[in-house]
Amino acid sequence: MSLRAASIKNTSSDDEKAHPESGRGVVEPYYPDVEDPLEENEVFKKTHDGVDFRTVGWPRASVIFLKVIFATGVLSIPTAMYSLGAVGGALSVIGWGALNTYTAMVQGNFRNAHPGCHSIADMAAVLGGTVLRELVGALFLIAYILCAGSGILGVSIGLNALSTHAACTVWWSLIATVVIAATASVRKFHQIGWLTWAGFTSIFIAVFIVVVAVTTLDRPAAAPQTGDYELGYYVIAHPTFIAGITASATIFVSSAGTSAFLPVISEMRNPRDYNKALFVCMAIVNAAYLSFSLIVYKWCGQWVASPSLGSAGPTIKKVSYGIGLIGLIVSACLYLHVAAKYLFVRILRNSPHLQKNTAVHWITWLSCTCGLASISFILAEAIPIFNYLLALTGSICFAPLAIALPGFLWLYDHGSYRKGHLGQKLIYYAHCFLPLLGLFLCVGGTYGTVQLIINAYADKEIGSAFSCADNSGST
Numbered sequence: 001m002s003l004r005a006a007s008i009k010n011t012s013s014d015d016e017k018a019h020p021e022s023g024r025g026v027v028e029p030y031y032p033d034v035e036d037p038l039e040e041n042e043v044f045k046k047t048h049d050g051v052d053f054r055t056v057g058w059p060r061a062s063v064i065f066l067k068v069i070f071a072t073g074v075l076s077i078p079t080a081m082y083s084l085g086a087v088g089g090a091l092s093v094i095g096w097g098a099l100n101t102y103t104a105m106v107q108g109n110f111r112n113a114h115p116g117c118h119s120i121a122d123m124a125a126v127l128g129g130t131v132l133r134e135l136v137g138a139l140f141l142i143a144y145i146l147c148a149g150s151g152i153l154g155v156s157i158g159l160n161a162l163s164t165h166a167a168c169t170v171w172w173s174l175i176a177t178v179v180i181a182a183t184a185s186v187r188k189f190h191q192i193g194w195l196t197w198a199g200f201t202s203i204f205i206a207v208f209i210v211v212v213a214v215t216t217l218d219r220p221a222a223a224p225q226t227g228d229y230e231l232g233y234y235v236i237a238h239p240t241f242i243a244g245i246t247a248s249a250t251i252f253v254s255s256a257g258t259s260a261f262l263p264v265i266s267e268m269r270n271p272r273d274y275n276k277a278l279f280v281c282m283a284i285v286n287a288a289y290l291s292f293s294l295i296v297y298k299w300c301g302q303w304v305a306s307p308s309l310g311s312a313g314p315t316i317k318k319v320s321y322g323i324g325l326i327g328l329i330v331s332a333c334l335y336l337h338v339a340a341k342y343l344f345v346r347i348l349r350n351s352p353h354l355q356k357n358t359a360v361h362w363i364t365w366l367s368c369t370c371g372l373a374s375i376s377f378i379l380a381e382a383i384p385i386f387n388y389l390l391a392l393t394g395s396i397c398f399a400p401l402a403i404a405l406p407g408f409l410w411l412y413d414h415g416s417y418r419k420g421h422l423g424q425k426l427i428y429y430a431h432c433f434l435p436l437l438g439l440f441l442c443v444g445g446t447y448g449t450v451q452l453i454i455n456a457y458a459d460k461e462i463g464s465a466f467s468c469a470d471n472s473g474s475t
Contacts, residue, residue, distance in 0.1 A: 151332020
């Protein structure tokens with residue numbers, strides 16, 4: 001290779017390598033002449049014909065991962081802090097964040113060891129065959145339909161806040177659903193990469209504005225503005241089981257959507273770069289969660305809003321929602337896209353229509369996005385409290401997907417550790433604990449969240465389903 005060619009190769013960005021015929025100066029062949037054995041079982045093939053889905057580099061993958069899990073968590077954790085206290089909340093953020101990072105690494109390593117897997121459901125099939133695949137696939141779909149519903153709810157709250165409830169909330173939710181379905185219908189993760197940059201930047205700035213603004217107030221915006229009041233800030237809190245498990249499930253789910261990373265691996269140019277993207281994403285996310293939530297809780301206590309963008313008063317609420325609206329839309333778009341992509345691949349896998357621009361290809365894809373968006377809209381209107389919707393998602397779906405199943409995946413690939421030396425045996429039995437932890441959070445978290453939802457309906461904290469009432473607290 002000439003010095004000029006080597007220079008071009010070394011200075012090209014990993015995320016900007018293009019098709020060799022595009023004339024962008026990349027000397028390294030995009031489609032190698034020698035077939036990589038690990039590529040043979042990949043769901044999406046590198047191809048000159050039809051739709052090439054394999055175009056995502058690891059820097060872009062890290063931003064997609066960031067946007068998948070950042071928005072909803074940073075908006076809900078400060079409320080959970082009130083139940084757990086500053087110390088308990090901080091330890092919960094750190095503990096769940098570390099565990100979710102590790103189990104995400106387990107999932108990615110398993111997927112790359114079994115490259116025929118496109119989703120967590122395919123990985124479950126390796127463990128337990130068709131029955132387990134169908135069960136896990138259903139949980140995966142339900143999880144991201146609920147997450148998309150929380151995104152629709154968040155966007156409707158933002159539109160209500162910006163307009164001071166100028167229209168029925170159901171109409172705002174419907175508008176949000178249409179926009180989210182349209183953006184999610186873009187077929188490739190690479191093509192929505194610029195949206196993830198814009199979405200992450202917008203929600204980060206919006207939350208940062210709120211964090212700074214709450215420190216300038218004499219008392220929380222939602223607290224009584226005259227007379228004595230109870231802030232509700234506790235270093236160590238003593239919650240009931242129901243309040244504690246629901247708050248813990250809310251913090252857990254804030255970084256538990258790692259099963260959404262797996263379909264992205266199938267669209268990466270080099271799936272073995274997955275861990276780079278994962279570690280960059282989770283380091284940023286958990287640092288932001290811990291710092292932002294502790295500051296908002298310290299200054300707002302029990303008066304923190306849900307979502308937390310409304311915690312600094314009506315003016316800052318409009319500003320933060322105006323800036324963060326793009327981020328809320330992109331989050332819901334990614335949740336819907338992940339769910340639709342799973343269903344799309346499941347229907348057309350091993351079919352020539354999977355990577356061909358045929359009528360069957362487009363009808364199937366648009367049916368998946370629009371159909372799942374409709375279900376998300378219905379669920380968002382049926383459970384119109386942001387935190388409860390997230391906690392329910394974490395308990396029912398992500399506890400099995402992000403804790404229990406990764407434990408079984410590790411045990412499947414490392415069965416020899418059970419008969420190895422002492423250190424390997426300890427590691428083996430430590431992983432046996434993961435399915436038990438997932439079961440506890442699934443049962444306990446679901447019980448606690450459902451009970452709180454029942455109580456909220458009884459106390460009139462939640463209006464009726466498909467209610468036109470303002471959900472942003474602006475009126």
